[in-house]
Amino acid sequence: MNSSPVTLLASGNSLGAYIPAMHLHTYLQVRGVRTEVHVLENLYHEEIRRKIHSTKKAFHADFSVALMGHKIAKPVDSSLNEAEVQLLLDTWIRDGVSRFAVFTGFWLPILERYKTMAQTPLDIQLIRLDACDTPSFKVHKSLYPDYNNVWLYEPSRLSPDGYIASDDMELLPYAQRAGRILIHGGGWGIGTYAGTISELRQLGYPLDVIVYDPSEVEEDDGSTCYFGTDASWNPWDWNAQGKHSFPPMNRYVREDGILRAIPLRDYSVYTDLMRNCAAMISKPGGASLNDSLSYGIPFVMLEPFGEHELQNSNYWESCGFGIRFAEWKALDYSEQHLEEMYRRLLEQRSKIIHLGRKTHATENSSYV
Template sequence: MIEILTSGVALGVHVPGLLLADRIREQGGQANVSVLERLMTPETLATTARSKQAFHRDFRTALAGQKLARNASLATDDAAVEQQFKAWNKAGVKRFVVFSGFWLTLIEQYAERYGAVPVDICHVDSVQSPSFDKAGPTSLEPRHVWLADADSGLIPCSIPVSREAPLPWQERDSRLLVHGGGWGMGTYRERAAELRQAGFDLDVVAYENQDLQEEGVRYFMIDPSWHPWLDNGYPPFAEAGKPFEQCQGHHGSFDLCRRALATVSKPGGGTLLDSLWSATPAVLLEPFGPHEQRNADLWIQLGYGISFAGWQNQGFAPEVLQELHEALLKADVPDYSRELL
C-alpha cells in the first residue's frame, strides 16, 4: 500500500495526489489518499474555509496570509491522529508520498511508534514550497521527487493527468481558459477583462456567484460547498448554472485546458502539470509568492509559457501560443507512477 498525503489548503497540492493514486491503481497497484484537514476539528476547518473566501476576494490578503501561516500539523486533533496511525499500521503502508510538508511532523511520530517507512517528498513546485519551509527540518531521510526543478532547468519526472494524447492545435476551440488556481486567487479577473477587449472568447473558472459578471464569457465553477477533506473525489465541476459532477480519472477543468489555446493563470504547480499533459501553453500572471515566480521562470525558460506582459507586447498573437504548444509536444518526461511500482 502506498499512502499519499495531501492537504486541502491548495488544490495544486491535493489534485496531483489524487492523480498519482489513480495512475497507480490503473497499473494494478494499491494507493490511498489522506488529507491533513481530516485530522482537524470542525472549528479549525471553518476557519480554513473563511480564509479561502478572503484570499479569493483579495490577493493582497492571500499574500499576507501565506507569510503568517504556521505548521498546520499543530492544529490536528490527537485522537484523530492516533486513529490515523492505527489505520496505516493495519493497512501495512509500505511507502508514504508527501505532497504537503505539514505531514512530516506526524510521519516522524508514526515512525517512532511503528517503525520507519520509506518517504518520498513529491514537489509539485519547482522549488521547495511554503509548507515544507513552515514545517522546518525533519529527522526523516526522505527521497525528494521533483515534478519540475528550477535549479536544473528540467522536468525530472511527472504525474500524467491523462493518458490521452494532447489535442492537435487545429482541433482546438479558439478560446482561452482563465482561472486563479484552486482557491481562485490572483489577478486573473482583471486580465480576463483585458483579453475580452482584445477579442478573445474565454472560459473563466469562477468561485462565487458574484464573479459571474462579464458578458460574453463562458463561466465554470467548482462547487463552493465542496472541500477536499469531504471525500477523495475530484472537485465537483460544471458550467455555471448546471449540476456539478465529479469527473473520473482527472479533474474537470483539465478537459477545458485540453481544448484551449492557452491557460491564463498564476504559475502554480498544478497549472504547470495541466499545461504539460495537455500541451497547452501557459500565459503566466502575477505569482503567489517567490516559489511560483520560480515556476514561471522555468516554464518560460523551457519554452512552454510566456508572461502576460510578454504576450501582450507581441499583440496577443495566437502564433506565439502555437510555438509554445509545439515545444510542449516534444516534452518526454518519465512517469513517476510507473517508477513507484
C-alpha cells in the first residue's frame, strides 16, 4: 500500500528551493509515492515573472547588489495573481490534498488560507535546508512556529539529521574519484566564485565550472570543463508532459573562439559530476550543503550571501565538512584536509538516512 500523495511546494526564484524539491520528487516517485510539484512563480502576475530575469542579471553582475537585495526581502503577496491562487486552492480542496513538503517560506500565507478551507487534517512539513532562517522564512516569523519545521541542520547539534537526493546510493570512495574540483555560484551565479577559476587553473587543477552565462566560457585548455543550464529554461516552465523537471544542461566548449553547446543526456550527468569530484567551491547556500552531504563532497566555501549563509558556513566548518577558501589557500590548497573532510562526511552519512525514507516514504515497506 502506498502512502498518500505528497505535494511539494518549491520556488524558481532560487534553485536552492527548487532542485532539492525535484530530488525529493524523483526519489518518492521511484518508490511509488505520488507527488506533485508546484512552483510559486506560476502564481505571480506575468509582469512580475518577467522582471525576475533582469534581477538575476543584476545580482550576477554585482555581488554587492545581490547582498542589498537580500537585505530588503519582503513577502510576495503583492506579486500573486489572486485568480491563480484561488484556482490552486480550489484544486487542492477538490483533490483532498493533505500532505505537503514546503521548501520556501513564501508559501506560508497561501497555506494559511488552505488551512481554513481544508476539511481534513493536514500534514505540512517545512523543509529547512539552512542553519537558520532564510529571508523567505524570516519575513513569516509569526507563522512558521505553528508548523512542523524539519531542520536538516539543527544549529545546537553538529550532526546533520538527513539529506535529499534523487537516490540513496552509497558515497563513492575518495580514492576512486577523478580528482576534479567543481566550482559554481549557485542558481543565480552570484558570489566570488569567478575569481577562483583562473587562480586554480594556473595551479593546474582540473576543474568543472558551472557558468551562469556561456560568455564566461574560456578557450579550451584540455583540463577545464564548462557546464551550464540551458538559457531558455525557467524553473516555472512545464515540460512536454505538463510537469516540472530538472534544468536541461549543456557542456560548453570554446575552440578557436567558437563556442559549442553540447546538451547533457539528463540531469544525472551533473549529479555524477558531483558524486565524483574531489571538492566543491561555492558560496555556502543550503542546497550546496545538501549536495556536500548527499555526495560526500568536501566544501571549500566562498563569501556568504547574507546572514543565513554565514551561519551555514560556520555550521559546516564546525562539523568539519567544509573550509573557507582563504583558509584552504593558506594551507597551500591541502589535499589532505579535503580527504579528512570526506572521511567525516562519510561517517555522518553512515548515521543518517534520506529525508524521503524518514518522512514521506512508502507505507508498510522497507523504506519506512
